[in-house]
Amino acid sequence: MSDRLSRLFAPRSVAIIGASGDPSRIGGRPIASMLAGGYKGTILPVNPNRPEVQGLTAYASVGDLPETPDVAIVAVPAKLVTETVQQLAARGTAGAIVFSSGFAEMDEDGAAEQDRMIAAANAHGMRVLGPNTLGLFDLRSGFYGSFTSVFEGGMPSVGRIGIASQSGAYCGHLVSVMRARGLGIAAGVMTGNEGDVTLGDAIGHMVTDDGIDVIAVYAEGINRGDSFVAALEAARQARKPVVVMKVGRSALGGAAAKSHTASIAGDDTVTSAVLAEFGAVQAHTTDQMLDIAQLATRRIYPVNNTLGVITVSGGAGVVVSDAAEELGLAMPEMPEDAQKRLKAILPYAAPRNPVDCTAQVLNDLSLMGQFSEAVVAEGGYTSILGFLTYTAGSPTLSPRLREQLRLLKDKHPDRLYVLSVVAGRDRIAEYEGDGFSVFEDPTRAVVAIDAMGRFGKGFARKPGQKPPSVPAISLPDATPTEAEAKRLLGQAGIKAAPEQVCTSPEEAAKAAAGFGYPVVMKIVSPDILHKTEIGGVLLDVGDEAAVKAGYATLIERAKQHAPKARVEGVLVAKQLKGGVECILGIHRDPVFGPVAMVGLGGVFVEIVKDVVFRRCPFGIDVAAEMIGSLKGVSLLQGARGRPKADVTALAEMLSRLSVMAHQAGDTLQSVDLNPVIVLPEGEGAYAVDAVIEIGGGDGH
Amino acid sequence: MSDRLSRLFAPRSVAIIGASGDPSRIGGRPIASMLAGGYKGTILPVNPNRPEVQGLTAYASVGDLPETPDVAIVAVPAKLVTETVQQLAARGTAGAIVFSSGFAEMDEDGAAEQDRMIAAANAHGMRVLGPNTLGLFDLRSGFYGSFTSVFEGGMPSVGRIGIASQSGAYCGHLVSVMRARGLGIAAGVMTGNEGDVTLGDAIGHMVTDDGIDVIAVYAEGINRGDSFVAALEAARQARKPVVVMKVGRSALGGAAAKSHTASIAGDDTVTSAVLAEFGAVQAHTTDQMLDIAQLATRRIYPVNNTLGVITVSGGAGVVVSDAAEELGLAMPEMPEDAQKRLKAILPYAAPRNPVDCTAQVLNDLSLMGQFSEAVVAEGGYTSILGFLTYTAGSPTLSPRLREQLRLLKDKHPDRLYVLSVVAGRDRIAEYEGDGFSVFEDPTRAVVAIDAMGRFGKGFARKPGQKPPSVPAISLPDATPTEAEAKRLLGQAGIKAAPEQVCTSPEEAAKAAAGFGYPVVMKIVSPDILHKTEIGGVLLDVGDEAAVKAGYATLIERAKQHAPKARVEGVLVAKQLKGGVECILGIHRDPVFGPVAMVGLGGVFVEIVKDVVFRRCPFGIDVAAEMIGSLKGVSLLQGARGRPKADVTALAEMLSRLSVMAHQAGDTLQSVDLNPVIVLPEGEGAYAVDAVIEIGGGDGH
Incomplete structure (x- = not known):
C-alpha cells in the first residue's frame, strides 16, 4: 500500500466530494487553493446539484466521475462519509482525505463508525487521512487537500x-x-x-x-x-x-x-x-522547533560538535558560554599560540573562546578576517557563531563584512556558520544567502547549533551490540510471589540478593562460599525479635573458618540469652553493605511495548525522578549508556570518596531484563526491581526486592 | 551626593572634553547625537586646537569654559584623565562620564590610576560614570552622553x-x-x-x-x-x-x-x-528579558496570578498548559455551570481551561464574545491569554475581533490581557494600542505572564517577622574545634546532637532524661572496636529503668566478652533515627555579606544541589519559606509514608544561624552544619557535625 500512500501525498487527479462554489467553505477552499496554486493535475468536483463549481465541470456522484481519481477529498456530513468512502474505494481510488468530523473525537458511536469507514477503505487498499483532519498540502505542486x-x-x-x-x-x-x-x-x-x-x-x-x-x-x-x-x-x-x-x-x-x-x-x-x-x-x-528546522536546512550535522565564538561584545560571549554549558555543548579553548598571536594583534582582545575581538575590528575589517580565520582554521571548531548584533546591519559595514565572511566560508566550506545579527529582513536575507544562518538572539542560536550536533550523533550511530542471549522464561498466568519472581528472574540471569537459612556450620560455609565473602549471619528464631541486642547478628564474616565459628557463636548466644527460644537455624546472606541503591523496571507501554527503566534508587527516584527509559530489547552497551546518562551517575562512579560501583554488572542486569521483557510477550505488565544494590567494582549487582506484574494481553 | 547623581543623568549643560568634529569619533558622536536628538541644554565642546566643533563654539580647556557644566564627558587618553577630572571636580562639575579605557580593566597600574581619579572626583563631590564606559543616554531629553x-x-x-x-x-x-x-x-x-x-x-x-x-x-x-x-x-x-x-x-x-x-x-x-x-x-x-519588560509596561501585577486561556486550537491549549505547569502558574478550571453553558452553545468546545472554542467562533464572532466574557467574568482569572494565531491577522476578521476584545476590556479593565497572534507589525500595533499585549509564541507569552505575578507577589510582600533574639557570641581568633564550634552554636540556641559519656547508671539516667527518650547506649572502651558483636550497643532505650538496666547490661557484657578491656563508661546519646538529613550553612559573600543556606543533605546536596540561599539575618517565617521552596521538601513533609519532620525546629535553627552570622562580624568565613538531623514533628532538629571557619576580615 506504500504506492497508494505516495499517490495520496502527490496525486495526479483529485476529486472533491461535497465541492462548493464558495471558496471560503470547507468544500470550496481546496479547489480555490489549487486553482490559485497552479496545481497541474485534474480537479474533479462532485456536487449533485451543480453542473459547474468554480469554473470546473462538476459531477453528480462518485459513480459519475469520468476517471478514477488518485485522491478524493471527502467534505460531506459525517453520516454520509462511510458510504462515500466505500464507493471511492470500490472504484480504486488510492487515497481519501476525510475532512468531516463527528467520529472518534466525538464519542463511542463515532469511533465505531470511524472503524467501519476505515475498514471499507482498506478492504480495497485505499488509504485514509483523517477523519476530522484539515488535510495536507504541497506548496511545490500546488496540491491543496486542505481547508x-x-x-x-x-x-x-x-x-x-x-x-x-x-x-x-x-x-x-x-x-x-x-x-x-x-x-x-x-x-x-x-x-x-x-x-x-x-x-x-x-x-x-x-x-x-x-x-x-x-x-x-x-x-x-x-x-x-x-x-x-x-x-x-x-x-x-x-x-x-x-x-x-x-x-x-x-x-x-x-x-x-x-x-x-x-x-x-x-x-x-x-x-x-x-x-x-x-x-x-x-x-x-515553537520558536525552538523552527530555529532548529531553519538551521538544519544547511545540512551540516557535526558528529562531535564543538563551538567557536567570535564576538564584538564580551557580554555576549558570556551569554553564549552560559547557554553552551547548560546544553553540554563543548567550547574548547583556542590553541595557546593562536591566542598569543591574536593578543599581539589586538591587545584588548580576549582570544580564549569566546574570542572577543571587541568593536575595534569594525574599524578595521581585515582584523575581523584575521580573527575569524584563526578561530576557524586553528580552533578547528565544527560550528562557528559570530555575535555581530546591530553592527552587521550597518549599510556601510555590511558589504565589506560579507566579503570577509564569504572568503572565510569558501576556504572552510564544511563548517556550520551562524550569526547573531539584528538587522532588517533584506540584510538578513543577504547573510542567509551567503550561507550564514542568522538568529537575533544568541542563546537561541546556541540551542539550534547544539541540535545539529545531536542530529550528527544520531546519524553516525553504529548498530548496538547484540543483546545477551537469555533463556525463554514461561511466565505464570497470575502475578507471582516475590520468591517466585526472583526465581524467574534468576533464570534470565538476573541475580537477587542471595541468602539461605542453614542448619549446620558446614551448610553455612557452603552457602557463604557460593555467595562470595563477606557475608552477614543472623540467628533465625520466631522468638528472638531484637537480634542485635543479644549479639545475634554478625557482620563482615570473611572466610570459611569465621563462618563456622560464627555459626557456633550465634547458636550459643541464643541459648544463653533466650534459652526457651525456638532456633530454626542461621541465615547466611551476601553482605550488600557499601553498595549504591538503584531501581530497575519494565513498563509495558500501550504504544511502544515494553520499555526498561533504570534510575538511582531511594530519594532519587522518589523526588528527582532521575531515571532513563529505553525500548526493549537492547545490548549491554546501550544499558551502560543509559546508566551513564543519569544525572546522579557520579554516585556510581565513586563521587566523594565512595568506591566505584559495579556498573558493568548493573548494565548486564538491565540488558538481560530488557531481553527477558521483550521475549515475555504481552502478558508481562511490569517489573520492579527496587532496590537493586550495586556493589563495588567486581562484586556484582543484586535485586533485593522484585515484583513481576502479570495482566491481560493488549494485542501488542 | 544624590542631587549630583540626578544631574549626571539629566544635565542642563554638558562639556565634552576631547570634542571632535568627526561625528563617527568617540569625542564627536555624543555631540552629533545631541544635536540630532534635540537636546535642549548647553553643549560645551573642549578642544585646544579648534575654535569650533560641529558648529558649536569650542573652548581650549576646562578652565576656559564660560560656565561650570552639570556633566563633563571625558574622551581623552587615559594618562590625561585624572588631571582633567581633577580640574572638572574643582570647578564644581556635578558628574563626569569617562569614556577613556586603560584603567582597572587593563592591569594593576590601571586600577591604581582609576582609584586616584575617582578619589580626585569624589573629593569635590563629583560623581563618575566609568571609566571604560559607553556612557548613558536619555531618549526623552536627547541627552547622549554616549558614543x-x-x-x-x-x-x-x-x-x-x-x-x-x-x-x-x-x-x-x-x-x-x-x-x-x-x-x-x-x-x-x-x-x-x-x-x-x-x-x-x-x-x-x-x-x-x-x-x-x-x-x-x-x-x-x-x-x-x-x-x-x-x-x-x-x-x-x-x-x-x-x-x-x-x-x-x-x-x-x-x-x-x-x-x-x-x-x-x-x-x-x-x-x-x-x-x-x-x-x-x-x-x-534576551528574548525573555524583553518579553517580560514589554508586558510589564502594562503595569498590571497580579498578587495571586491565575491564567485563563481562550484558544482556537486545542493543540495550543496543551502547549500553554505545559508551560504554565512547568512555571507553577495556576490555571484553575472554569466553574462547572459556566462549562455546561459554553458546551451547550458550542458542542465541540472544550470549556475547562484552556477554553478551546475551536475555529468555529471565527465564523460567528458573537460566540467569541460570549466565550471570552465567560472566561473573564466567571473564571475570575487575573491574566487572560487568547491564542488566535494568524486568524487575528486577517483583514476581514480583525476589526470585528478588536471590537469584541475592546468591549471585554472596557468591562473588565483590571485584568492582564495577552494575545498570541501572528500578524504584520501594523496589525499587532492595533491590538497593542487596544491594551492587548501581543506575543507570537504562546510559550513566551506564558513566561511573561508568570513574571507579572512574581512582580505582584514581590510588591505585596509584608515585612517579615522579626528575627529571634540571639545572644552575642564572641568568636575565637582561629577556627575552633568541632566541640568548641558546637558549644558556640549552642549559645546561639542551635542544638547539636546531644551525647554524654556517663560513669554510673544514675548519671546515664539523668543524661537521658535531659535529652529526651529514646536514647542509644554504647559501651565506651578504647579496646572494644566491634561494639555490636559483643552486644555493646543498645537501641531504643525508652525510659529511666531501661537506661539503668542497660547500663548494667553493657558493663556486664564488656566484662564477659573482653575481660581485659579498659571500660571508660557508657555513652548515652539522643537517638536520631527516623530523621531526615539536611545541611545548613553560612557563606560570607564578598559582595552581599553573610548568606545562609539550607538544603536536603546526603546525596541531595551532592548531586542535585537542592539548596536555597538568603542574606542574613531573617526571621523564622522566611526560614520556613526557604525550606518550603526546596525541590525535595516532600521528604520533610511526610512523603511516601514517612513521618512529618520537625520543620518548625529546622526553621528556627536556620533563622538563629542567620542572626548569629549577621552579628558575628566579618571574621566569620563560613559555617557548615552537615548533617542536621530533623526528627519527626515535635522532636527537634540537631546538628550532628559542625564546622566554623574563622578568617581575616574583608572590610564588610
Whole structure:
C-alpha cells in the first residue's frame, strides 16, 4: 500500500466530494487553493446539484466521475462519509482525505463508525487521512487537500521543510510563523483522528520525498508505535533531521498505573526516550522547533560538535558560554599560540573562546578576517557563531563584512556558520544567502547549533551490540510471589540478593562460599525479635573458618540469652553493605511495548525522578549508556570518596531484563526491581526486592 | 551626593572634553547625537586646537569654559584623565562620564590610576560614570552622553523602559532588538568599570525617574552589594518591576572556597537569591528579558496570578498548559455551570481551561464574545491569554475581533490581557494600542505572564517577622574545634546532637532524661572496636529503668566478652533515627555579606544541589519559606509514608544561624552544619557535625 500512500501525498487527479462554489467553505477552499496554486493535475468536483463549481465541470456522484481519481477529498456530513468512502474505494481510488468530523473525537458511536469507514477503505487498499483532519498540502505542486485558512494571509516561501502535525490549527500557526520568518516549506500533513494514516506514516513518506530535507513534527500523543519507530529509523538512515515538539508533558500515561516504573513512565517520558533512541531532537517551544528546522536546512550535522565564538561584545560571549554549558555543548579553548598571536594583534582582545575581538575590528575589517580565520582554521571548531548584533546591519559595514565572511566560508566550506545579527529582513536575507544562518538572539542560536550536533550523533550511530542471549522464561498466568519472581528472574540471569537459612556450620560455609565473602549471619528464631541486642547478628564474616565459628557463636548466644527460644537455624546472606541503591523496571507501554527503566534508587527516584527509559530489547552497551546518562551517575562512579560501583554488572542486569521483557510477550505488565544494590567494582549487582506484574494481553 | 547623581543623568549643560568634529569619533558622536536628538541644554565642546566643533563654539580647556557644566564627558587618553577630572571636580562639575579605557580593566597600574581619579572626583563631590564606559543616554531629553553606534541604525521609540547594563556592547544589542520590536525606551546607562557609579546606583536613579516604569538590567557580576540591595528594595516599594539578565551562570564564586556551603554558593546563586528576596525577576535570555519588560509596561501585577486561556486550537491549549505547569502558574478550571453553558452553545468546545472554542467562533464572532466574557467574568482569572494565531491577522476578521476584545476590556479593565497572534507589525500595533499585549509564541507569552505575578507577589510582600533574639557570641581568633564550634552554636540556641559519656547508671539516667527518650547506649572502651558483636550497643532505650538496666547490661557484657578491656563508661546519646538529613550553612559573600543556606543533605546536596540561599539575618517565617521552596521538601513533609519532620525546629535553627552570622562580624568565613538531623514533628532538629571557619576580615 506504500504506492497508494505516495499517490495520496502527490496525486495526479483529485476529486472533491461535497465541492462548493464558495471558496471560503470547507468544500470550496481546496479547489480555490489549487486553482490559485497552479496545481497541474485534474480537479474533479462532485456536487449533485451543480453542473459547474468554480469554473470546473462538476459531477453528480462518485459513480459519475469520468476517471478514477488518485485522491478524493471527502467534505460531506459525517453520516454520509462511510458510504462515500466505500464507493471511492470500490472504484480504486488510492487515497481519501476525510475532512468531516463527528467520529472518534466525538464519542463511542463515532469511533465505531470511524472503524467501519476505515475498514471499507482498506478492504480495497485505499488509504485514509483523517477523519476530522484539515488535510495536507504541497506548496511545490500546488496540491491543496486542505481547508486551512492560513494561506489566505499570503503564501509562505517554497522550501525544503516538511511539517507533520497532529493538530490542524497548530500546523496553521506554524505555517504562519514560518511565513513571517521567511522559512521555506515543502509540504504539510495534518493527521486528524489518524483512523488509518498516522503521524509515523506522514513522517515516513517525507523521508522518501527528495524535496524534503528537514521534518518538523508537532505531536500530542503517538497512536501507533510501529510506524512512528520505522519512520524515525528511516529518517536517521536517510540523514534527515526530525525535530519534534511533543506537547502534553504534564499528562501522565496510565492513570491506573500500579507499578512504580509505570507511575514514572508517562506518555511523554517514553516518547522522549524513543525520540532520543533515533536521534530525533525534541523542541520545547515553537520558536525552538523552527530555529532548529531553519538551521538544519544547511545540512551540516557535526558528529562531535564543538563551538567557536567570535564576538564584538564580551557580554555576549558570556551569554553564549552560559547557554553552551547548560546544553553540554563543548567550547574548547583556542590553541595557546593562536591566542598569543591574536593578543599581539589586538591587545584588548580576549582570544580564549569566546574570542572577543571587541568593536575595534569594525574599524578595521581585515582584523575581523584575521580573527575569524584563526578561530576557524586553528580552533578547528565544527560550528562557528559570530555575535555581530546591530553592527552587521550597518549599510556601510555590511558589504565589506560579507566579503570577509564569504572568503572565510569558501576556504572552510564544511563548517556550520551562524550569526547573531539584528538587522532588517533584506540584510538578513543577504547573510542567509551567503550561507550564514542568522538568529537575533544568541542563546537561541546556541540551542539550534547544539541540535545539529545531536542530529550528527544520531546519524553516525553504529548498530548496538547484540543483546545477551537469555533463556525463554514461561511466565505464570497470575502475578507471582516475590520468591517466585526472583526465581524467574534468576533464570534470565538476573541475580537477587542471595541468602539461605542453614542448619549446620558446614551448610553455612557452603552457602557463604557460593555467595562470595563477606557475608552477614543472623540467628533465625520466631522468638528472638531484637537480634542485635543479644549479639545475634554478625557482620563482615570473611572466610570459611569465621563462618563456622560464627555459626557456633550465634547458636550459643541464643541459648544463653533466650534459652526457651525456638532456633530454626542461621541465615547466611551476601553482605550488600557499601553498595549504591538503584531501581530497575519494565513498563509495558500501550504504544511502544515494553520499555526498561533504570534510575538511582531511594530519594532519587522518589523526588528527582532521575531515571532513563529505553525500548526493549537492547545490548549491554546501550544499558551502560543509559546508566551513564543519569544525572546522579557520579554516585556510581565513586563521587566523594565512595568506591566505584559495579556498573558493568548493573548494565548486564538491565540488558538481560530488557531481553527477558521483550521475549515475555504481552502478558508481562511490569517489573520492579527496587532496590537493586550495586556493589563495588567486581562484586556484582543484586535485586533485593522484585515484583513481576502479570495482566491481560493488549494485542501488542 | 544624590542631587549630583540626578544631574549626571539629566544635565542642563554638558562639556565634552576631547570634542571632535568627526561625528563617527568617540569625542564627536555624543555631540552629533545631541544635536540630532534635540537636546535642549548647553553643549560645551573642549578642544585646544579648534575654535569650533560641529558648529558649536569650542573652548581650549576646562578652565576656559564660560560656565561650570552639570556633566563633563571625558574622551581623552587615559594618562590625561585624572588631571582633567581633577580640574572638572574643582570647578564644581556635578558628574563626569569617562569614556577613556586603560584603567582597572587593563592591569594593576590601571586600577591604581582609576582609584586616584575617582578619589580626585569624589573629593569635590563629583560623581563618575566609568571609566571604560559607553556612557548613558536619555531618549526623552536627547541627552547622549554616549558614543554607542547603535543609534546610527535608526532611533528606537521613546517609551517607559529604562536599561541599566554592565556591558556597553550588550546594551547596544538590547537597544537594537527593542528598536526592531518597537519597544519604547526611556533611557540607558552603561556602567563600565564602575569606579564610582554602580549598577545599583543606576537602577536606584531609575526608580526615582517618573518617566520610567520598568527597569531592564544586564549584569555580569555585582560589585557593590549595598547600592544594589537598596535599589532593589526602592524599586519594590515604588512598584517598579526590575527584570535582570544575570550572565556568567557557569562561573563559581570563590575558587579557594573551603567550606561545603561556599563551594555551592557561586556568585550567580547568591545574586539569584538576592533578586528573589526583592521580587526582581531573573531572565535567562534576551528574548525573555524583553518579553517580560514589554508586558510589564502594562503595569498590571497580579498578587495571586491565575491564567485563563481562550484558544482556537486545542493543540495550543496543551502547549500553554505545559508551560504554565512547568512555571507553577495556576490555571484553575472554569466553574462547572459556566462549562455546561459554553458546551451547550458550542458542542465541540472544550470549556475547562484552556477554553478551546475551536475555529468555529471565527465564523460567528458573537460566540467569541460570549466565550471570552465567560472566561473573564466567571473564571475570575487575573491574566487572560487568547491564542488566535494568524486568524487575528486577517483583514476581514480583525476589526470585528478588536471590537469584541475592546468591549471585554472596557468591562473588565483590571485584568492582564495577552494575545498570541501572528500578524504584520501594523496589525499587532492595533491590538497593542487596544491594551492587548501581543506575543507570537504562546510559550513566551506564558513566561511573561508568570513574571507579572512574581512582580505582584514581590510588591505585596509584608515585612517579615522579626528575627529571634540571639545572644552575642564572641568568636575565637582561629577556627575552633568541632566541640568548641558546637558549644558556640549552642549559645546561639542551635542544638547539636546531644551525647554524654556517663560513669554510673544514675548519671546515664539523668543524661537521658535531659535529652529526651529514646536514647542509644554504647559501651565506651578504647579496646572494644566491634561494639555490636559483643552486644555493646543498645537501641531504643525508652525510659529511666531501661537506661539503668542497660547500663548494667553493657558493663556486664564488656566484662564477659573482653575481660581485659579498659571500660571508660557508657555513652548515652539522643537517638536520631527516623530523621531526615539536611545541611545548613553560612557563606560570607564578598559582595552581599553573610548568606545562609539550607538544603536536603546526603546525596541531595551532592548531586542535585537542592539548596536555597538568603542574606542574613531573617526571621523564622522566611526560614520556613526557604525550606518550603526546596525541590525535595516532600521528604520533610511526610512523603511516601514517612513521618512529618520537625520543620518548625529546622526553621528556627536556620533563622538563629542567620542572626548569629549577621552579628558575628566579618571574621566569620563560613559555617557548615552537615548533617542536621530533623526528627519527626515535635522532636527537634540537631546538628550532628559542625564546622566554623574563622578568617581575616574583608572590610564588610
